[in-house]
Amino acid sequence: NNAKSRYKVIGYIDRDAKKIGKNINGVPVFARRTLTEAFIVKNNISEIIFSIQNIDSVKLRKTVEGLVDLPIVVKIVPPIEDWINGELKVSQIKQVQIEDLLDRAPITIKNSKIAMELMNKSVMVTGGAGSIGSEIVRQICNYDYKSLIVIDSAESALYDLQQELKQNGFHNFIPIVTDIRDKNRMNALFSEHKPNVVFHAAAYKHVPLMEYNSYEAIKINVGGTKNVADLSILHNVEKFVFVSTDKAVNPTNVMGATKRIAEMYISCMQKENKTKFITTRFGNVLGSNGSVIPLFRKQIEKGGPLTLTHKDITRYFMTIPEASQLVLEAGAMGEGGEIFIFDMGESVKIYDLAKNMIKLSGLRYPEDIDIKITGLRPGEKLYEELLANGENTLPTYHQKIKISKVRDVEYAKVRSKIDELCITNMFFSGNTVKLMKEIVPEYISKNSELCDFDKVDSHQSPEQKLKVVKS
Template identity: 65%
Template sequence: MAYLVRFNFTLGFELNQFLVQIPFLLTITLFSFLLVGSYKSVIRHTGFTDVVNVFKSVSLIATSSVLFVLLNQSINILPGFTIPISIIVIHALFSFVALSGSRLIFKFSYNNLKCKLSASKNILIYGAGESGIITYNALLSNTNTKFNVVSFIDDDIKKKGKHINGVKIIPFSKVTTDYIQDNFIKEIIVASQTIEAKNLIELVDSLTDLNVEIKKVPAIEKWINGELNSNQIKQFQVEDLLGRAPIQIDNPNLLNEFNGETVLVTGAAGSIGSELVKQLSNFDVKKLILVDQAESALYDVQQELKQNGKKNYTAIVADIRDGLRIDSIFQDHKPTMVFHAAAYKHVPLMEASPYEAIKINVNGSKLLADTASRYNVKKFVFVSTDKAVNPTSVMGATKRMAEMYISCLQKESKTKFITTRFGNVLGSNGSVIPLFKKQIENGKALTLTHKEITRYFMTIPEASQLVLEAGTMGKGGEIFIFDMGESVKIYDLAKNMIKLSGLRFPEDIDIKITGLRPGEKLYEELLANGENTLSTYHKKIMISKTRDLDYKQVKSEIEELCITNRFQNNNIVMKMKRLIPEYKSNNSDYEKFDKRVQTYKKAKNIAGSNNKSKTLGSI
């Protein structure tokens, strides 16, 4: 080929010389390919490195040939033997193009034929940037499932009408139902890493109507060794639909706060408690004390710590209502910090059992806080809930009472008592999201209490970070809350979960409205009436300023409530309503007591005014 091109596609060269040059060139070529090893590559998986190796081989052939020809001209090793330098250069160019080009042609032909002859998924990739290209390569290298990338979706004007590896880039406006049906699209993978959370929700909403499965490429930091594997491309998670970016806490003091401390965590087997334990185990703590009454779940947490090579922990099965048991734990292990996450949290169950709610959420918290104060623990961090704000349920009221008792104790204790308040935790035991997932898996209708119900959501790691940050930032007496963005409408969330599962609403799975449960709110609040906030170093974290309390009277009434009224639910609820003015029952049998409490307070205020008048008159 080199000679034909050199001599204008004619045989204008000496055939005898050509026949001598061929064995020489074959010898040089054999030596070069053996030395570089370019022949070892699997052709159907040819990549940039393989093309570079071909270039090395060809360069070695050309260089060796030129050097031998020049050397032969000087010392005449083979008399009369020569190869024109122009022929060597042209031959090298042809060799490189032929060897690398044939590999690439074979690779693309193999992949295209494989996609057409074998069952494959037609997909679209949203985002034609670097992440989109990496996603494309990861899909093509998958050996289990065959993917056929039909198009990239990108609205960047600079990319309009262009191709990536032969795949066309189209604007989002062209992705219509007809386009999906005509191209038999099964999946749309969102590869863009720069899309904002709100825009992501709008995108998902618009895509779910196209009746295709939607998946998402994980964040770059979650790629394995910096490389994306197609198995990492998963369906959208609920946290992707929160409408806000995950809250990140970057406080350097957090690294030193727990060094050398003996930390006790109650409710250590629960959703928040177990995550707290997991994160605390990464700090240089002196010892971790894990307390929970659920022995099977506690065993699981213990085994996870053991498998991760953690040694500085002790798991204890104990009930926080048992004052003597708690005292013995403090006496034996001498904790310097306490994170109190143990509680009864299910609203309908606690509405039916106020006595049990008081025993755990109030009396248990009281006993633990009293013990921590008695042993001069440095910090006591209490995990509360947004249901404690203007409570409408027994559970919310008991958590508010625990907040109030801890505030009272702060006035007379050296221990710094700190409270954290946040909304619903995604994936926690008994929350609505796992319930929806289970119902979708079973093909059953999703059950929702009210079409207009809204909730604030946060992830388990976010909640745990807030609790740890409170332990670092708190000076005593604060209630820390998150700016959690906009509340999420559960009905919309349920619809998106159905659609993101590749099912149709309501054809495949419907949503059944069951009515509000006893004590349930339509919407949650993070601040009570009469509260405002103070800012902190982090723009997403605030401190709630609660209303003033008559600390001696409140503490006395809570103590009295904890030791009396056994199984007398009506008396318990009446006393809680008198103690918490903002507690108004909703959709509950206890609504009848709200008017009685108002009448009682009016009578009390009148009596107080009369006594005051008599005193002034006598003066």
């Protein structure tokens, strides 16, 4: 209807057989099968706009993937509730982003069980300025807590979060710049603020960087977690929720091994029967610092190529708000000792994701932008897992959260080995990677110089030797 519009509507596409063949305001309604490349070229079509309301992301992905090979831009109309004053502005029709195709069902931010759990509580979030930690903080801000202590060593990121929360009208929070490895400082903070609930999200997470910086990875992912867990018991914290990763399952790298050791230490602490220790484990989060989608986006802006480590590599993805919501939910339902596994949906082939991102940017693969295979990085897996061998799951009342049934560990022996690892690391007095492999027998390095420590033990049976070689 807009006389100034440079758009000309060629037609509508509808599945309803009663509408197909009819005209609406002189514009014909076509069947889906009409939309062929020949039809698009003949009618000089440059854009296709999805105006299906609340379309399921799986359906959207399947439909869009059928269109991305055509020489068109695919756009989407936002849900009606997002229209400005009930009217749709042309500026709101945006190009379909890869997140729209990977995104999952919308989640409700407010939850009565979480609300009861946090009511009048003092809550501490470590790593509170990171990708997951900051979203946990944002969501906690919607509840009636007593005080919120946000801890991070990244000064600028913490400042940015502080400004954002202030601008959104939140004031009842305390940002603190400190390092969780500083036990005296952390002890003073626990004494001053007396947290009832601790969400521990502080960690080093980049696999290739940590592979040859094991000193730092152990210091923060194991030593830092140990500090915060020990202080939680000392200061009678009610619940300690640990944010872990699928890379802790059958780890092939230093980062994953340190997170698995942290999980094991938390299991040992549960035996103290004072604080309820809860672990949450999930895969990659969309748009987090250093994740693949922002990287691909930057590479597309520079004209490519997109770099991919292996053509068959797959990953599980989840949105940051959903991951954080499920961490809060698991924390509320946990009674201590559980490892909660999140339903990550289907794993995504990164090669397909890269091709779709190129095409959704209105470019052609490989003519405009190519994909370059660089080879697996040190410690990198082709496929991530959410369960280790010997683990299976139990359902919970939340369909997206399962409880992992973990193998029992010898708590006294494991705790003593973890203490030895932290001391050895502190004084550079031994081979810490070898020690980690003793604590986590399933930790077998991949594409790394650390593979040398996986020599087959002469005391192993032929079956055990075969298993190590196969891994």
